[in-house]
Amino acid sequence: MPSPHPAPFADRLAAAVAEVGSPLCVGLDPDPERLPAPFVVGGAEGAAAFCEAVVGATAPHAAAFKPNLAFFEAYGPDGWDALAAVCAAVRRAGRLLVLDGKRGDIGNTGRRYADALYDGLGADATTVAPYMGADSVAPFLEHPGRCAFVLVATSNPGGADLQALDVGGEPLYRRVARLAVEAVPDEDASRRGGAAGFVVGATRPALLAGLRDEHPGVPFLVPGVGAQGGAAAEVLDANAGGPILVNSSRAILYASPGADFAEAAADAAADLAGRLR
Numbered sequence: 001m002p003s004p005h006p007a008p009f010a011d012r013l014a015a016a017v018a019e020v021g022s023p024l025c026v027g028l029d030p031d032p033e034r035l036p037a038p039f040v041v042g043g044a045e046g047a048a049a050f051c052e053a054v055v056g057a058t059a060p061h062a063a064a065f066k067p068n069l070a071f072f073e074a075y076g077p078d079g080w081d082a083l084a085a086v087c088a089a090v091r092r093a094g095r096l097l098v099l100d101g102k103r104g105d106i107g108n109t110g111r112r113y114a115d116a117l118y119d120g121l122g123a124d125a126t127t128v129a130p131y132m133g134a135d136s137v138a139p140f141l142e143h144p145g146r147c148a149f150v151l152v153a154t155s156n157p158g159g160a161d162l163q164a165l166d167v168g169g170e171p172l173y174r175r176v177a178r179l180a181v182e183a184v185p186d187e188d189a190s191r192r193g194g195a196a197g198f199v200v201g202a203t204r205p206a207l208l209a210g211l212r213d214e215h216p217g218v219p220f221l222v223p224g225v226g227a228q229g230g231a232a233a234e235v236l237d238a239n240a241g242g243p244i245l246v247n248s249s250r251a252i253l254y255a256s257p258g259a260d261f262a263e264a265a266a267d268a269a270a271d272l273a274g275r276l277r
């Protein structure tokens with residue numbers, strides 16, 4: 001488990017990126033339809049073994065790893081054990097652990113979600129769905145040194161359905177971004193909170209640039225490079241040097257369907273890490 005009093009998330013993110021020399025975040029989405037055959041028969045344990053092999057092979061190139069909870073929960077109760085094993089592997093590798101569960105609920109329920117991810121699994125950061133408003137985001141900001149990446153401008157085609165709606169002269173996603181930043185508890189000696197970050201899709205570089213302009217110090221988690229068509233160079237351009245993690249999952253995990261999957265994942269990670277420098 002990370003220290004109960006970790007340094008501020010921004011400092012830990014900067015240190016991780018500096019150590020690896022790249023803001024690459026490798027997504028861990030073990031899909032039984034795409035896993036190499038020997039890992040499919042093993043069920044949840046097979047999925048964990050696959051992810052652990054990928055973590056081992058790609059850690060030299062990745063500042064962070066992002067298991068997506070859906071791919072583990074789909075295995076049923078054994079999936080949670082698999083997720084715990086993968087989280088432990090990421091922590092052993094000394095990399096940041098981003099747990100992508102897109103949680104968000106009324107305060108007391110949200111607090112249990114946050115405790116499960118930060119305290120139970122040792123997440124350094126989580127993803128949070130803001131639809132229920134500021135009090136649903138707040139529990140994810142009560143853990144010192146951790147970061148809640150709030151869904152601001154997502155990478156999927158339907159992202160704009162709601163996020164682009166005009167609310168009083170500005171698009172909803174910009175309002176959500178301010179809500180996230182304003183939900184961070186005031187820093188004082190007795191109650192130091194976590195950090196708010198934004199999820200911004202690599203498929204939306206223009207929105208990313210505008211958000212970076214307005215929020216120069218906020219950490220961004222940027223999924224969508226690779227399988228979704230986002231381009232590393234456009235992300236770097238739009239980001240203008242701000243704190244960032246750039247995630248790619250399928251393009252690295254499934255770079256080869258064969259027995260050489262770990263080497264192929266390492267090559268794909270090294271290539272993308274290089275293009276993100």
Ligand SMILES: O=c1ccn([C@@H]2O[C@H](COP(=O)(O)O)[C@@H](O)[C@H]2O)c(=O)[nH]1
Binds near residue numbers: 223
């Ligand atoms: O806006 C979002 C938010 C989260 N994701 C998640 O990131 C990975 C992307 O996987 P790829 O295989 O690199 O496309 C996946 O876990 C998504 O659920 C996102 O894509 N977009």
